[in-house]
Amino acid sequence: MFERHRARLLAVAYRMLGRTGDAEDVVQDAWLRWSLTDVAGVADPEAYLVRIATRLAIDRLRSAQARHESYVGPWLPEPMLTSRDVAEDVALADSVSTALLLVLEALSPIERAVFVLREAFGYPYGEIAQIVGRTEATARQTARHAREHVEARHTRYNTDQATRAVVTERFLDAATGGDLRALMSVLAPDVELVSDGGGLAPAPRRAIHGLELVARALATFAGRMPPEPSVELVSLNGGPGIVIRSGQAPVVAITLHLVDGLVKTIHLVSNPEKLTGLRQG
Template identity: 50%
Template structure:
């Protein structure tokens, strides 16, 4: 028996589902909340008078943006009172995303950390304008503000991001080379090898969310960070011995990173920011188990800009 095809309205929604997740994830920084926003958008789309919708893509983007914006506002306090540094929820991404420089940078852990410093409105309008290229009129409808207010918010956000965004994006070959060298040095306890890879003022951010023991403040300086990672091959982590830990090189948030597994679960991800000289300037280490579900799920997301 042949399976009945989806209803036309579901087909239209499914055509834009990746885009909707891409928008929501960049606004929210968490995969779980982004998926919830997409589901809410589906419910609203199902109840809408679709005969009056001339441009489904713009209409659906408006819905999911508004839902994500409201959700971000409601979670703001939780993030401000978070135990230790709050980092975005890492996701596996597809090579198509990595092939687009704009898409890869805009979904990188480093960029999402910068976006976290914006107000909810600034973050939403920046994502819609600078990443997805929507018009001010479309954004104004999405966030329910005047075009003038949207222009002002976009200008503030753009200046803020430009002052804080990474100055250099390593290409894929350089990312792989640096990441592989880092992994070899760390697992081999090669302190000197790590020091050669790290920028003098490298900063390590660790997110355990109070559920896994991690540094409560950023760890700064090549010597301190190198010592931290040189212990990987000789010290147990979360009760897991090094011999029982596996590490995989995978694409995370548009760039290459490391996924650590042990005791039948994902225990941490590590991603890197690399400068023009091939040195690591920032490291983001996520170990909060609540933020590793998207990685454990194993599904790679297409978070392109179309």
């Protein structure tokens, strides 16, 4: 019975935590609690398990906030491989977008839980209230505050997957070919490059802004490819993405966010601890 709901638990935990490893740990801890439960007395296993996983994720979020304060350089969510089904569902794809997950970092753990359960999974407020241990009125109020926060800070990027795929390929060709002019042609004038190396891989300690600075930073990066490099176009966080490997090991994951058909934001993750979920085999 637990296996029937594993995918849902992992989906909830990842959207709350932004790290696949932490999400998997939450699911494992939920399994341990489930294994000690008299399941015959559980009327609604899914609701019961989601409540356990959500509360475990809330606890992890509270401890993670302190870790983020001492993090070296910009913090980005851990890239996650996603299926074509996710990419074709606009709402579902947006719910795992690194851009949205980054905005959710500013919410309190309870606000994030309520937002995820309501906006990504459509749980009714009464059930959300039981999951997070609040009244239904409080759950509604929390959801409204969280939604207002997200809408005020979340840039509405292009969601057309065909356009995103074409631009991602053009970006990749220009960057790997060292064609600075072609690279600049796909970037917005106010493009931003955010790199997450976590102090464990070379990466700018601050976001880079502006067409020329970002283009030159990318050209420099492309000139420092790892040994035995290979480049793969994949579906990352609900949309087209790029994974660069050295042999079999992933060393960089890149997701592009578009506005009006041009790259507005680039998220580049090189922290090796955040790339383990992209390993082949």
